[in-house]
Amino acid sequence: MKKTMFLTAFLMVMNTIVFAKPLKVVTTLPDFASIAEEIGKEKVTATSLMRGTQDPHYLEPTPSMAITMRDADLLIINGMELDIWVFSLINVARNPKIMYGKSGYLDVSVGIDRMEVLPAGAKADASMGHIHASGNPHYTHDPVSGKAVAKQIMERMSALSPENADYFRKNYDDFVSRIDSKMFQWREKLREAGIEKIVTYHRSWSYFARTFGLKIIGEIEPLPGIPPSPAHLSQLIEKIKSENVKVVVTVNFYDIRPAKFISERTGIRIAKVPMYVGGSKEAVDYISLIDMIVNTITGGK
Amino acid sequence: MKFRFILFILITIILILPICGGAQISQTETLRKELKELQKQLDETKKLYEEKILQLETKISNLEQQLQSSEPAQSNFFSGMSSSTAYLPDISFIGNIIGSFGDTQDNKVYLDSVEFAFGGYIFPNARADAILGIHRHENHYETELEEGYISFFNLPGNFGFQAGKKLLDFGKINQIHEHHYLFVDKPLAVEAYLGEHGVIGNGVSINYLFPLSFFLQGSVGYWVLEDHKEEGEEESFAPTDNAFNARLWSSFAVSAATEVEIGASYLKAKGPCHSDSPRDVDDINLYGLDITLKHQGYGFRRLLFRNEFYFLQRDRFKPGEIDEEWWRKGLYSLLDYRFNQYWEAGMRYDLFESPGMEKETEQVYSIFLTRSLTETTKFRGQISYHTEENDWRFYIQTLFGIGPHSHPLE
Structure with a gap:
């Protein structure tokens, strides 16, 4: 009887430890x-x-x-x-x-x-x-x-x-x-900064643009994963000028030179952003990552 | 009395009026609060619906754009396509074009090999892989089944099992197909001790993942090795006949970005000079040690420093000859750096002693540069200097691939 009680108690303790x-x-x-x-x-x-x-x-x-x-x-x-x-x-x-x-x-x-x-x-x-x-x-x-x-x-x-x-x-x-409460602030920030159209490096901003009602007018890569050619960049520059795009969004681990090349010829602002949590020292968790992205795109406004 | 009554009425009115007024005020405030709450709710609902409308509008516009861009493709390619891809294996194709130049080289560009890989799961926790290769030998092409095997990953007791024809688990490089190398040619020591096509055999192996806090896997196998010699091919040393192999592979994460791997391998087989006669002996014991440091840095950057050492013990006896036993050693040391998604560069040092009775030593220094178009399509250039022959060799290489091509963990 004592043995059974001891065994039961032991199993209960083990059970608690396991589930804890x-x-x-x-x-x-x-x-x-x-x-x-x-x-x-x-x-x-x-x-x-x-x-x-x-x-x-x-x-x-x-x-x-x-x-x-x-x-x-x-x-x-x-x-x-x-x-x-x-x-x-x-x-x-x-x-x-x-x-x-x-x-x-x-x-x-x-x-x-x-x-x-x-x-x-x-x-x-x-x-x-x-x-x-x-x-x-x-x-x-x-x-x-x-x-x-x-x-x-x-x-x-x-x-x-x-x-x-x-x-x-x-x-x-x-x-x-x-x-949800942040969503309103993020939208307001983008609206106040007048960000409606963007250019991106890689085709990795489609979902973000859909949620915030942004229009992606072009990408630095002519096709996903394909490096930009001078001809493609020239076309993109013309498009940026005609569409009056204010910001080019590039993830911080991509080559910055094509974005700089475009910026020097159009005056477009470069938003160099992290793409994942831990991608920059400010992006410590999911919400601060989106904060960081929106702040950088809006130029800290 | 009348005056007292009038005074009483007046006092009562004076006292009651503020109370009534207060009640009215508090009622007004409550109503105002309710109104505010309703306005807030209305604003939130409005915002929510605006958000939904915006999302739907963007979705419609995206779908319209998608339809516009994919319409021609649909008309060209959709008709007559198979209705289901279920149960089909992953199929990929990789080609290797090499140009070799120098005093001792062909001085021409040629298609070196084409490989077709098929693979997929055959059962939960089990998959089958087959690689069919077409390789250039002198001026013609030979077709062969390079590998064809099944792997069970999760047998009871932390065991895994493989059976079929495959490249043996010996060192790091033996299991890697040439199109996946970071350089054009095979390191001399690898070619000398493992054979021109690597050690391939038919057999079985089991592996065990030790339940430790770091990675430690052991494997043993029994194989019948390929006597891989094509017509016109030079006589070369390669392990053959019945073979036994064993490997211990460990790995430690030094930091979040850096990993150090250490492996020890053993192979017991016959040398190419043995015969069926029990009196003709060519026993070999091959020992291997590999050390790899891999650092995966910011973005695409990756540093790889790999060293493999080989020690060959060969015991050869023919009737009428003296029983000879000798030891040979060889190594290669590789340093490779990936700068970004398009460029990587590396250097390699080779040292080897010939496996034959007469010892010859050779050293090779190589540098190489790779430009990647995609994961499987690359251009590469390599310069190698062979010290003993004072021979400079220049290589160009184009690798091209189509289809999903997965590799086991290296």
Whole structure:
């Protein structure tokens, strides 16, 4: 009898210890880690495989990343072929919880209102530049998509840790209401600064432009991933002049020289922005990242 | 009495009036608050609807633009396309054109190889890969199945399993296909000890990921090695016959951006001079040590410093000859830096001792520059200096690829 009681008490203690363990979340991009932390707070540990100063197209996976994923409860990926390198890591990590199709595998692009998706069966090849057939994968720095990402993370974390579901919901509601109140400020800032049209370096601002009602009149790259030619830059300069564009948006890890070349000939202002959380020292979390982007685009106005 | 009554009425009116007034004022304030609240709600709803309208308008305009830009493509390519891509493997194609110039070189440009890669999942946690190669040998092309194997990634007890024909898990470079090298030619020590086409065999291997806080993976395999010699090809040393291999591979994150990998490899096989007769002996033991430092910096920048050392022990005996045993060593040291998404440059040092009975030593210094058009399409130039022959060699290379081409973790 004593033995049974002791065993029961021991199991109860172990059960508490096990359930008290925070949910281990591993993400490919730092924005997802930031959002997971907003929702889970002290009940999750979130680690991003990529740093905010890196380009996800060019990240080379390392064996230590596989170790980070080995005992993860949840893997969050961008999808749409942007972080395709994660699959070699999944194979090496041997964590059955985060394999494709399992509850610990979450591709948040599924819940995004995708843009630039090629119609089913459409031909996609390198003559069109580096395009993604399943749509433009650069949605993370769009706050409307950010809310959709947060919703999916909240739902999945709640499924994996049902005892914390109410807590996750409360934090999610708080996160969404902070985004909503910020949204008004961000819109006002862009309106007051008179930013209606922009030029970008890479085709990575479509979602942001949709949310804030901006018109992208051209890109420095003639096609995604293709370096600019002098002829293309000349055409772009003419377009900037005729459309009276005020700002060229370029992510801080891209070559600044083409933007400077355009700026010297048109007077257009260069907004050099981070693209992911941790991409600059001010972009410490998801909301401060969008703050930083809007502030830089509006010239701090 | 009348006066008292009038006074009472007056006092009552004086006392009640402010109370009534106060009540009216507080009621007005409540109504004002309600109005304010309603106005606020109206503003918020208005804002919300404006936001939705704006989003829909932008969406419509984007869709219109998308339709305009994709209409011609649709009419050209959509008709007659297969209705489903489910269960189709990833298929890719990579070509390698090389030009080699110098006193000892062909002094011409030629298509060196074309490879077709097929791969996909066959079961949860298991995939199949096949690589079909067409390679140039002297003045003709030979087609061969370079690799064809299945991999199970998550067997019970942290084990993995591979079976089929594949490049053996020996060192870093043996499992990398040439089109994925950062330079044009194969390092001399690699070609000398692993063979011109690398160590390829038919067999099985198991690997185990140690449950430690850092990456440590061990693998062992049993193989029947390819005796890969084409007609007209020079006699060269390459491990052959039944073989056993083992590898330990560890990796440590020194910082968020820097990783150090250390590996040790072993291969037991036969040399090319053995025969079926048990009296003809050509036993080889090949030991490898590899150390890699990789730093992934800001944006696209990446520094790679890789060193591989090889130690060959060869025991050769033929009836009527003296039993000979000798040791040979070789290495290559590679430093490569990627500046941005388009440019990277590197240098390599090779040292090797010939695996034959007579020891010859050679050193090579190389520098190379790569311009990437896309992930799989690149132009490369390389200059190499072979010290023993006082020979300068110049290479140009074009790599071109189509299709998704995934690589296992290197």
